[in-house]
Amino acid sequence: MLDELPEWLRADPSQGLAREIRAARKARGWTLSDLSAAVKLDKGYLSKVERGLKAPSVSTLLNLARALDVPVAQLFGAEVDESAIHVSRGETRRAPADRADGYRLEALTTGKGRSGLEGFLVYPPPVFSDEFRAEHDGEELLFVVGGEVEVRFADRVVALREGDALQFPGRLQHQVRRTTNVACVLITVTRS
Missing domain, CATH: 2.60.120.10 (Jelly Rolls)
Incomplete structure (x- = not known):
């Protein structure tokens, strides 16, 4: 039954941080190079973070949140970007x-x-x-x-x-x- 679900529903919850960082970057219209320049980290390293292959340190998370202008809680999925939800009554x-x-x-x-x-x-x-x-x-x-x-x-x-x-x-x-x-x-x- 689990194999019948789409990949995004079967994904490892630890991948959430990676998805949120990538989504916040894309929401700003930034490339990995742009983010790399803003946080002064290697583009290859950031690519691995966004793919869930590397776990960023607390200080890196703080720098990413500051550069992306989002609360750290949003990167952990504990807070939602207000512009991400659209209601049609x-x-x-x-x-x-x-x-x-x-x-x-x-x-x-x-x-x-x-x-x-x-x-x-x-x-x-x-x-x-x-x-x-x-x-x-x-x-x-x-x-x-x-x-x-x-x-x-x-x-x-x-x-x-x-x-x-x-x-x-x-x-x-x-x-x-x-x-x-x-x-x-x-x-x-x-x-x-």
Whole structure:
């Protein structure tokens, strides 16, 4: 059962410090060279710290936290960077918007986070359109919240029922249509 979990769920908890240091560095838009210059430590050593191969000393952790402008507790995962959490309240979201191509969309996220992750609910039309095919950067994940849908790619159609999920590169041309009276699909897109 444990082997069926994704790697990030099976990871050793001691890797958390390494992940937090790397995340704080990337949040600043810094390269390892930038961090190396700021804390006056070897780039190779910092790379090993970020991969969990070396454990930094207390003074190194203090220097890293100062340079990255984060509390030391954040590096240990005991405190969360406020800008890392984004809440979208249902009562303040706009109602689903009808589009000319027959899709109704309800944005769940703003896409303004550092990850470039966007999420929305889609209420697809009952037919595929010859005039519209989505394609974009990043990965796409579809999860059927209710009803049944079909996803059409260039060479195949994939049927999905409530509870089914489908992941694929966004660069593939694709369309979604409902095959029941009502259908709702949660779609998330990562853009990096």
